[in-house]
Amino acid sequence: MNFNDSNIDWSKVDVVIKKASKILLTTHENPDGDGLGAEIGIYYHLKELGKDVRILNYSPLPTNFDFLNSDNVFETYNINKDEKWVSSVDLVIVFDVGDFKRTRTVADAVLKHKLKILNIDHHPHPENNSFTYNCVDLKAAATGSMVYRYLKINRDKPIEKKSLEGIYTAVMTDTGCFKYSNTNIECHQIAIECLDGGVETHKIYQSIYENSTKPRMKLMGEFLSNINYELNGMFAWSLVTLEMLKNAKAEVNDVEGFSDMARSITGVEVAVMILQQDENLCRINFRSKGRIVINDIAKSLGGGGHPLAAGAKIEGNIKTVRNIVVDTTIKSLKNKIQLRN
Numbered sequence: 001m002n003f004n005d006s007n008i009d010w011s012k013v014d015v016v017i018k019k020a021s022k023i024l025l026t027t028h029e030n031p032d033g034d035g036l037g038a039e040i041g042i043y044y045h046l047k048e049l050g051k052d053v054r055i056l057n058y059s060p061l062p063t064n065f066d067f068l069n070s071d072n073v074f075e076t077y078n079i080n081k082d083e084k085w086v087s088s089v090d091l092v093i094v095f096d097v098g099d100f101k102r103t104r105t106v107a108d109a110v111l112k113h114k115l116k117i118l119n120i121d122h123h124p125h126p127e128n129n130s131f132t133y134n135c136v137d138l139k140a141a142a143t144g145s146m147v148y149r150y151l152k153i154n155r156d157k158p159i160e161k162k163s164l165e166g167i168y169t170a171v172m173t174d175t176g177c178f179k180y181s182n183t184n185i186e187c188h189q190i191a192i193e194c195l196d197g198g199v200e201t202h203k204i205y206q207s208i209y210e211n212s213t214k215p216r217m218k219l220m221g222e223f224l225s226n227i228n229y230e231l232n233g234m235f236a237w238s239l240v241t242l243e244m245l246k247n248a249k250a251e252v253n254d255v256e257g258f259s260d261m262a263r264s265i266t267g268v269e270v271a272v273m274i275l276q277q278d279e280n281l282c283r284i285n286f287r288s289k290g291r292i293v294i295n296d297i298a299k300s301l302g303g304g305g306h307p308l309a310a311g312a313k314i315e316g317n318i319k320t321v322r323n324i325v326v327d328t329t330i331k332s333l334k335n336k337i338q339l340r341n
């Protein structure tokens with residue numbers, strides 16, 4: 001079964017899922033609302049089917065997603081405690097990963113035990129991948145939208161409220177609250193069904209977006225005050241250094257959304273955030289307003305992602321990485337502008 005950005009036959013996916021009795025759900029490190037919401041969306045469906053199902057992620061659940069965890073279903077993968085269970089899993093479903101390696105130690109265990117893997121994602125994947133079954137839809141606004149489509153097949157009763165809460169979280173976060181260019185009719189149809197099913201959408205919004213810690217706000221102030229502008233202000237970039245994190249008493253997770261803010265400035269077409277994760281490793285976020293595709297830039301630096309939202313991880317000290325990223329981006333943007341003119 002391979003639907004690599006071709007029309008997905010969800011009834012075939014259903015056969016694969018129904019055949020499995022022990023199912024592991026996982027998503028990428030530093031998980032976002034889409035990966036987590038997609039997991040929850042399908043989790044309650046699989047429970048309903050009587051499956052032995054667990055959510056095991058590499059990273060712990062960020063606290064602003066605690067509302068999805070009323071039944072304590074999110075677990076952080078622990079090799080000593082969980083490998084035995086994982087070794088006898090019939091099917092692993094991975095959500096929103098972009099690159100399977102981003103599930104880190106979970107991928108190691110899954111590959112070691114040669115488990116069957118079903119990939120559900122809206123990021124591009126090469127034909128040569130580690131998946132047994134591959135379901136990719138690059139046009140899907142969120143992985144959660146794809147899970148929704150699966151949940152809608154062969155159904156005579158409404159989708160469970162807890163599943164809908166996951167789906168809503170996925171769609172809301174990946175569309176920037178129904179604002180980004182990926183927002184489509186399906187997103188709003190999902191929202192209607194969620195409201196209809198009793199989901200308190202405003203509470204989900206508040207849990208995720210109106211739950212900032214004081215350290216996060218302090219760090220955000222620093223980040224925004226130090227934005228650099230290039231190419232007549234169409235390219236904005238800014239750093240988050242270990243020192244800034246320490247001064248603000250903030251954590252790496254606190255930078256969520258910063259690059260979107262830099263992009264929101266008038267005249268800015270492309271924004272880049274360079275986050276120093278440790279002395280020798282930086283994480284880069286690329287964001288575009290829509291006129292310029294940027295995932296090829298991320299790819300040229302060893303990363304990848306969506307056309308308008310991509311990322312990369314680069315080894316090296318912050319100064320070196322900053323120079324490489326800024327120079328590469330400026331060069332690439334100049335080329336793209338020239339090509340357009």
Ligand SMILES: [Mn+2]
Pocket residue numbers: 034035096122142143174
């Ligand atoms: Mn996503």
